[in-house]
Amino acid sequence: MSRGSSVKRPSLTEKIELWLSNGRVIDGLWIGSFLSDDPERILQRVEAALRLIEPSAPLHYQRVKKSLSRIWVQLAFAASIRLVVTGLMPPVPIAGDRRRRRISLVWPGGNENPGAAVLSTAPRIDIDPGTFWADPYPMLAKMRQEAPIAFVPQLGSTLLTSRDDISISEKQIDVFSSHQPAGLMNRLMGHNMMRKDGEAHQVERRAMFPTVSPKTVKAHWTALFQAHADRIIDGIGPGRIDFMRDFALPFSGECLKSITGLTNIGFEDMDAWSQGMIEGIANYAGDPAVEARCHAATAGIDAAIDDILPVMRKHPDQSILGVLLASGMPMESVRANVKLAISGGQNEPRKAIAGTVWALLSHPDQLDLVLRGEVSWLQAFEEYARWISPIGMSPRRIAKPWSIRDVSFELDERVFLMFGSANRDEKHFERADEFDVRRDTTRSVAFGAGPHFCAGAFASRAMIADVALPTLFARAKRFEIADDEPVRIGGWAFRGLQNLPVKWRH
Numbered sequence: 001m002s003r004g005s006s007v008k009r010p011s012l013t014e015k016i017e018l019w020l021s022n023g024r025v026i027d028g029l030w031i032g033s034f035l036s037d038d039p040e041r042i043l044q045r046v047e048a049a050l051r052l053i054e055p056s057a058p059l060h061y062q063r064v065k066k067s068l069s070r071i072w073v074q075l076a077f078a079a080s081i082r083l084v085v086t087g088l089m090p091p092v093p094i095a096g097d098r099r100r101r102r103i104s105l106v107w108p109g110g111n112e113n114p115g116a117a118v119l120s121t122a123p124r125i126d127i128d129p130g131t132f133w134a135d136p137y138p139m140l141a142k143m144r145q146e147a148p149i150a151f152v153p154q155l156g157s158t159l160l161t162s163r164d165d166i167s168i169s170e171k172q173i174d175v176f177s178s179h180q181p182a183g184l185m186n187r188l189m190g191h192n193m194m195r196k197d198g199e200a201h202q203v204e205r206r207a208m209f210p211t212v213s214p215k216t217v218k219a220h221w222t223a224l225f226q227a228h229a230d231r232i233i234d235g236i237g238p239g240r241i242d243f244m245r246d247f248a249l250p251f252s253g254e255c256l257k258s259i260t261g262l263t264n265i266g267f268e269d270m271d272a273w274s275q276g277m278i279e280g281i282a283n284y285a286g287d288p289a290v291e292a293r294c295h296a297a298t299a300g301i302d303a304a305i306d307d308i309l310p311v312m313r314k315h316p317d318q319s320i321l322g323v324l325l326a327s328g329m330p331m332e333s334v335r336a337n338v339k340l341a342i343s344g345g346q347n348e349p350r351k352a353i354a355g356t357v358w359a360l361l362s363h364p365d366q367l368d369l370v371l372r373g374e375v376s377w378l379q380a381f382e383e384y385a386r387w388i389s390p391i392g393m394s395p396r397r398i399a400k401p402w403s404i405r406d407v408s409f410e411l412d413e414r415v416f417l418m419f420g421s422a423n424r425d426e427k428h429f430e431r432a433d434e435f436d437v438r439r440d441t442t443r444s445v446a447f448g449a450g451p452h453f454c455a456g457a458f459a460s461r462a463m464i465a466d467v468a469l470p471t472l473f474a475r476a477k478r479f480e481i482a483d484d485e486p487v488r489i490g491g492w493a494f495r496g497l498q499n500l501p502v503k504w505r506h
């Protein structure tokens with residue numbers, strides 16, 4: 001791009017052309033393009049528009065140039081197609097980020113927020129989705145070091161990866177909003193508390209509280225959880241088992257049946273429906289088979305609710321269904337929040353139980369510390385959830401233009417709060433990549449860091465640390481990892497073990 005030394009003001013015709021062009025304001029400057037269906041031509045026009053800015057506002061131009069690595073052009077010929085022009089200006093230096101100019105089309109509907117492809121000025125970091133799924137931690141460490149706020153085109157989102165940014169931002173609900181009206185979760189599962197802000201969110205959270213409060217968990221649920229654990233362990237024969245399939249899955253399923261009030265279904269249904277919804281709400285590619293499975297899951301839950309409704313109305317109990325009905329919440333919201341509890345309350349305890357067992361069995365010195373009573377079971381669970389956070393990410397929508405340091409966010413941009421990365425932040429956790437039951441985990445955000453802090457946290461701690469872990473290790477006469485099959489682990493938004501082959505006898 002040429003840099004004339006004499007400051008040339010744009011002519012009136014140029015100004016009019018610029019304002020007539022189809023563009024937007026970036027850092028106080030209007031960047032325009034002309035109506036055209038030829039991407040190369042649009043690029044030329046945008047470059048021409050920038051050239052106009054350079055001489056008339058050199059300081060502004062430098063600022064834009066420094067921070068701008070992408071320019072949005074919205075084409076008039078098809079309002080639904082958004083053309084993202086990347087690399088028009090030299091990107092903010094990120095190791096290896098020196099790509100040629102690229103144009104890519106982003107189709108609304110493929111994202112949880114239709115406007116999600118609106119971009120911040122965050123530096124761009126590319127990931128390989130397969131590698132990220134297999135092990136996101138090296139890439140997250142690179143982001144924390146080089147660009148703690150980074151735009152990742154493969155995820156269509158800007159990622160916050162440092163613990164401090166996440167902890168501060170999550171509480172700013174006027175900026176980092178949970179309200180994502182056109183999102184997949186709302187569309188497929190109904191509008192639940194997790195996708196609401198402020199009072200609308202608090203009302204529903206308060207309505208659920210009588211089920212999940214520490215008092216109810218202690219007085220009511222813990223004994224039930226214990227009965228589930230004992231019964232399931234009784235049924236496990238000696239020998240080679242898949243601990244995930246034979247204990248973690250049925251145990252979290254039975255506990256969640258009790259908590260939700262859907263005692264009329266099988267634990268297998270609970271697991272399959274939870275999985276169906278989780279896959280459905282992450283179905284950014286719009287795979288019809290995944291969406292169909294999600295619809296089947298929500299239809300199954302609605303049928304189970306309808307089936308038990310007359311009993312629950314007559315004899316309301318302390319379950320989520322019972323207390324939400326008693327609160328007078330509209331039925332649509334009751335259904336949506338029961339579905340939320342199922343989508344979040346099955347997989348995470350299942351993975352956390354199997355994961356903590358695996359971590360302890362593969363670190364025998366640390367298991368000894370717990371068995372000797374020097375470290376609590378709760379501490380072992382909390383450290384596992386820090387080390388491999390079962391929920392590694394929570395999405396937010398930018399509700400008003402905002403800046404953090406030199407990154408400005410755009411309205412409706414989609415942001416991912418990367419809890420899994422925050423929990424490996426070396427500023428807060430020494431040797432963050434190591435599992436160490438002795439460490440202080442009070443700064444872990446495995447259950448969140450703001451008003452949406454996991455409603456099921458007390459129940460989970462009771463389920464896992466008060467019941468599952470102590471009962472398993474007390475009753476086991478043999479409990480070893482079997483070496484005939486590898487332990488499979490994956491995921492970044494939801495991460496954990498998929499199997500856990502063990503040799504067991506009680």
Ligand code: HEM
Pocket residue numbers: 170193194195205212259340341344345346348349352385390391394419445446447448449450451452453454455456457459460
């Ligand atoms: C190890 C187990 C679990 C983990 C690690 C976990 C983690 C989380 C996280 C990270 C969030 C989002 C927090 C945020 O965005 O700030 C969340 C929200 C939530 N979780 Fe859990 N969860 C677990 C178990 C459960 C269980 C068993 C239930 C069922 C009762 C449950 C119900 C919920 C609900 C209702 C919300 C939404 C809260 C709100 O929007 O106010 N979770 N959980």
